[in-house]
Amino acid sequence: MSRRGYGQICGLSRALEIVGERWALLIIRDLLSGPKRFTDLRQGLPRIPTNVLSARLKELEETAVLQRRILPRPATAVVYELTDYGRELDDVLLALGRWGAQSMGDPEVDEVYTRESLMMAMRGSYQGNDGAQAPRDPRSYELRVTGIVISVTVQDGQLGVTEGPQLDPDLVIETGNGLPALLLGQVSPSQAIESGSVRVTGNPELLDEFASTFRV
Amino acid sequence: MSRRGYGQICGLSRALEIVGERWALLIIRDLLSGPKRFTDLRQGLPRIPTNVLSARLKELEETAVLQRRILPRPATAVVYELTDYGRELDDVLLALGRWGAQSMGDPEVDEVYTRESLMMAMRGSYQGNDGAQAPRDPRSYELRVTGIVISVTVQDGQLGVTEGPQLDPDLVIETGNGLPALLLGQVSPSQAIESGSVRVTGNPELLDEFASTFRV
DNA sequence: CTGGATCCCTCACGATACTG
DNA sequence: CAGTATCGTGAGGGATCCAG
Numbered sequence: 001m002s003r004r005g006y007g008q009i010c011g012l013s014r015a016l017e018i019v020g021e022r023w024a025l026l027i028i029r030d031l032l033s034g035p036k037r038f039t040d041l042r043q044g045l046p047r048i049p050t051n052v053l054s055a056r057l058k059e060l061e062e063t064a065v066l067q068r069r070i071l072p073r074p075a076t077a078v079v080y081e082l083t084d085y086g087r088e089l090d091d092v093l094l095a096l097g098r099w100g101a102q103s104m105g106d107p108e109v110d111e112v113y114t115r116e117s118l119m120m121a122m123r124g125s126y127q128g129n130d131g132a133q134a135p136r137d138p139r140s141y142e143l144r145v146t147g148i149v150i151s152v153t154v155q156d157g158q159l160g161v162t163e164g165p166q167l168d169p170d171l172v173i174e175t176g177n178g179l180p181a182l183l184l185g186q187v188s189p190s191q192a193i194e195s196g197s198v199r200v201t202g203n204p205e206l207l208d209e210f211a212s213t214f215r216v
Numbered sequence: 217m218s219r220r221g222y223g224q225i226c227g228l229s230r231a232l233e234i235v236g237e238r239w240a241l242l243i244i245r246d247l248l249s250g251p252k253r254f255t256d257l258r259q260g261l262p263r264i265p266t267n268v269l270s271a272r273l274k275e276l277e278e279t280a281v282l283q284r285r286i287l288p289r290p291a292t293a294v295v296y297e298l299t300d301y302g303r304e305l306d307d308v309l310l311a312l313g314r315w316g317a318q319s320m321g322d323p324e325v326d327e328v329y330t331r332e333s334l335m336m337a338m339r340g341s342y343q344g345n346d347g348a349q350a351p352r353d354p355r356s357y358e359l360r361v362t363g364i365v366i367s368v369t370v371q372d373g374q375l376g377v378t379e380g381p382q383l384d385p386d387l388v389i390e391t392g393n394g395l396p397a398l399l400l401g402q403v404s405p406s407q408a409i410e411s412g413s414v415r416v417t418g419n420p421e422l423l424d425e426f427a428s429t430f431r432v
Numbered sequence: 433c434t435g436g437a438t439c440c441c442t443c444a445c446g447a448t449a450c451t452g
Numbered sequence: 453c454a455g456t457a458t459c460g461t462g463a464g465g466g467a468t469c470c471a472g
Contacts, residue, residue: 004465007263009323009393010333011340011432012245012309015316020238022445029228038454047223049446054455063319078454085318092311093228099304100231103279107225117226124227177225216227220446238464254435265465270436292472294435 018063019089023048024056028086029093030116031066033163035081044114060086094124101125101184101216107177113145118179119161122152125183125214126159141210142166144174154213171210172201184216234279235305239264240272244302245309246332247282249379251297260330276302310340317341317400317432323393329361334395335377338368341399341430342375357426358382360390370429387426388417400432 006013019025023045030036030044041053057080060066065086071077097120122143138155142165151166152159166172178197181187189207192198200207222229235241239261246252246260257269273296276282281302287293313336338359354371358381367382368375382388394413397403405423408414416423 004263005324005327006239006242006261007327008242008261008333009320009327009329009396011313011315011317011320011337013242013316013333014320015312016241018316018319020236020241022236023222025232025236026222026224026229042454045222045224047220047446049448050455051447051457052445055444088315092308092315095308095311096231097227099227099308100229100234101227102301103234104225104227104230108221111221111223111225113225117224117229121227180225255433258435263465265467266436267438267466268464271463 018065019060021056021059023052024060025089025093025096027053027056027060028065028082028089029120031080031082032087032090032093033116033119035069035079037077037079041080044116046112046114065089094120097121097124098216101180104180104184107180113148113177115148115150115163118143118145118148118150119163121179121183122150122161122214123159125216126154127213127215128157128159136209139206139209139213140166140169142169142172143179144172145179146176152214170202171206173207173210174199174201182211183214185211234281235276237272237275239268240276241305241309241312243269243272243276244281244298244305245336247296247298248303248306248309249332249335251285251295253293253295257296260332262328262330281305310336313337313340314432317396320396320400323396329364329393331364331366331379334359334361334364334366335379337395337399338366338377338430339375341432343429343431344373344375352425355422355425355429356382356385358385358388360388361395362392368430386418387422389423389426390415390417398427399430401427 005017019028026045027041030041038053042048042050045053057066057068061068064083066080066082069079069081071079101121137157138153141152143150143152149165151162151164151169175198178187178192182189182192182198187195187197189211193200193204193207198207221233235244242261243257246257254269258264258266261269273282273284277284280299282296282298285295285297287295317337353373354369357368359366359368365381367378367380367385391414394403394408398405398408398414403413405427409416409420409423414423
């Protein structure tokens with residue numbers, strides 16, 4: 001690969017030669033929610049230099065993790081989308097995200113939330129139906145974090161996470177950077193509301209349900 | 217971390233800041249089988265510069281992925297061992313190894329097998345009890361690849377992988393670099409024996425069982 | 433002999449400017 | 453919008469050296 005390989009005949013070494021370069025896994029994370037354009041990726045990864053983004057996209061295309069596709073119709077646009085092989089990394093990324101979330105400290109002042117990182121956080125922290133108390137189903141939440149809005153629904157035990165506002169949600173959850181502490185169980189839902197780090201619109205008791213449904 | 221972070225409040229970003237640096241995950245892989253000394257790690261990672269190994273060990277200790285421990289008794293020795301937190305990466309590494317194994321091409325001439333990469337390959341490719349045909353249980357194999365010898369046992373559905381030879385194994389499997397193709401199902405066990413890429417000592421039919429028990 | 437530290441060189445990455 | 457071009461910096465590669 002770009003830098004000299006690891007010299008081992010080993011699946012893990014091979015994986016790292018493909019997706020171990022800086023930024024690669026974050027690009028893949030952002031593509032998990034669907035095809036994106038160069039500029040979309042740039043926005044989702046505010047600190048990536050454009051030449052590095054170019055280089056990664058080229059390498060990941062060569063290794064069949066993603067494809068470059070040209071939209072033919074009205075506005076001719078280039079999009080990048082994961083191949084089936086690339087999409088197989090979904091579970092690995094969710095697990096790695098859960099692992100890293102456990103050692104998240106207080107956010108630095110220059111760190112930001114992005115839509116894709118929030119969507120991944122919700123998908124990765126979803127407890128399925130094996131949680132202690134079964135949540136009422138269906139349920140829909142709208143999550144607003146520092147201007148980013150995503151929708152989270154649970155229906156028949158199936159989780160759905162999409163960008164944008166939710167139509168008539170059961171609960172609207174608005175927060176600055178109090179979300180990690182809530183998902184990690186470092187503060188209780190009631191504490192979060194009392195301290196003002198989380199504000200809700202709707203029945204506040206639903207935040208308990210939310211916190212037990214989504215928990216790292 | 218060492219290089220400037222990714223600037224995102226995100227579990228995956230955090231994980232990559234901790235273990236995303238070059239060589240880090242391979243060091244962790246080698247420590248999954250137990251504590252190791254500096255020199256052991258060097259041998260398992262033939263291409264790693266010693267200063268990089270030093271730096272990674274220091275960083276991974278600061279992030280609580282591993283601990284440095286000094287063996288007090290007879291020979292005063294320094295060993296590095298994973299913390300519980302570090303060991304939580306086991307499943308992630310197995311999954312990533314399976315993913316990468318799918319795009320392993322023919323080995324380059326300067327690429328080598330190592331004991332830890334072999335042990336991980338066997339653990340990652342173990343199909344448990346959900347394989348089509350239930351293998352006879354217990355079963356023990358001795359695997360010899362380019363001078364490296366490991367033992368693989370299956371008992372009560374539990375997999376055991378240890379270094380060194382096996383006492384009275386059901387089957388001894390000896391191979392050069394024909395192993396990946398066998399585990400990936402690119403060649404059948406009988407083809408592998410006929411072509412000479414795999415040699416067995418014991419009942420050759422047991423290689424079919426082996427190949428269905430261990431399959432990426 | 434283990435467990436590193438030090439030096440030098442190269443190239444990947446980071447930042448920014450620029451172009452079809 | 454979708455990149456390419458340029459250039460400075462620092463992490464990684466490789467060899468050597470040193471203390472306990």
